[in-house]
Amino acid sequence: MSHSSLRIAVASGKGGTGKTTVSVALAEAWGDPIQLLDCDVEEPNAALFLKPEIQSTEKVFLSLPEIDTDRCRGCGQCVKFCQFNALAVAGGKAMVFSELCHSCGGCARICPERAIREAPWSIGMIRKGLSGSIQWIEGCMDIGYTMAPWVIREVLQARDPALPLIIDSPPGTSCAMVTAVSSADYVLLVTEPTPFGLHDLILAVETIRGMNKNFAVIINRSGSGSDCVEKYCKQERIEIILRIPISRKVAEAYSVGSSLIKAEPSLLEPFRKILASLV
């Protein structure tokens, strides 16, 4: 793998295990120019640690249908076609329920009167910035919207293909996580050594295996909980590539937005080794 094609996603299953902490540590340990894509668009947090200088802010748009009421004859073909119940005919004319629209464009294509055109509708923001040698790109979905994968795709498209890439993925194993991880060649699954951590790690492993991606596990807060995650990884022959010891100092540093490596400089070398092993 050449430097420019290093593409790592950091994912977890369970929330709050340390995805963002690990993503930021990897980007800091790299040293040379690298991109960090914050794809946790419901709750993007990487900026709290990177404190980037904002370079650009752009809106993310869906295309929402607009009915030309002069042309609409109320035939209802758009209503019949829409899979999301986002259209209805009232008073002989079609009308749109914007919050239900998935922006597929089907109604505009199917309308026999060409009475539907699409207009942009903002559902979030893509921000770019610089923090030292780290190019930060964040997607943030507006409150009340549900199309997270749409915003994630926009973040992934905003990247510079010439630079190596760290993807801070959303928690869970649903469509949003799969969308974020799909652009990576290698996945680091961050977990904690507790029954909750293990249970959600197993779901994440099933998901990543289903996607045919190479992966390894990082155990955060190692030394707390139990040995359940260690046992599982051994049994499944999954590599535990790093154990980050539980530490009140690290937790306190995290609480004020200080990065892991700044709080615990001895972890710089292990992160460099992980990166070196993946290049």
Next chain:
Amino acid sequence: MKEIVVISGKGGTGKTSVTASFAALAKNIVMADCDVDAADLHLILKPEKSHSNDFFSGHVASIRSENCLACGRCADYCRYDAIDATDHSFVVKPSSCEGCKVCVEFCPAEAIDFNEALCGQWMTSSMRFGEMVHARLGIGAENSGKLVSTVREQARKLGQRNSADWIIVDGPPGTGCAVIASITGADAVVIITEPTLSGKHDMLRVLSLAAHFSVPSFVSVNKYDINLEMTESIEREAVEFGARVMGRVPYDEDVTKSQVKELSTVEFSDGPASQAIRRLWSELYLKVGH
């Protein structure tokens, strides 16, 4: 019957640990695990005699390669990047397919099937504190919001049948479709946060979501002693937002220990976190229950 939903914005703040303790403390309840993406509540409540139901929702497109003319119109029209070209045909990535039917409708060879999608399972079970409804979303599946709505609907049915006093919902992290489906129409949301910058940032986002849907919010800071200054600042901002601030829960290793023993914190220990959670429940009982 009152329905309260425990959420957090940020993951890993202790939502499920607190919710499991509420299950032990409240009387006459139905529990619902709406974190269908990464459901953990059952690890503590250990449901038995589960009755499982398949959850179908929406459709997923599938191209019959033998009929495909490889014209590429489906990939052109697809807004979700869900169709890839192969050597002689095109293929749908089911995890990206939104089920909009555009490709099916406009394929000139009518080579695309549109099948109902199995998105997961939902279960009703009994456990030591009563009954619970929980679910498992299929890997990479869409429609987690609809599965959440199904879980809540079933919990309400059970609650009405049993004349329950409380439905207690363990909600998902984030602010997206699953969270919206979890909180709309609930009597209150209880936001469990932690005294960190990210905890605060994410709490403010879920508070505005709850306000958007006019659901009253209660906030409790878990592990408050990790950063007292941050705890105070979070509580101040929560009040400014119109939320009601409740008792704090201290950092206590018994919380993790109880999880390892598959018990709720209040069953396992009488330590500082356990006592704080008991007070939290009494407070909620008084403020929401009447």
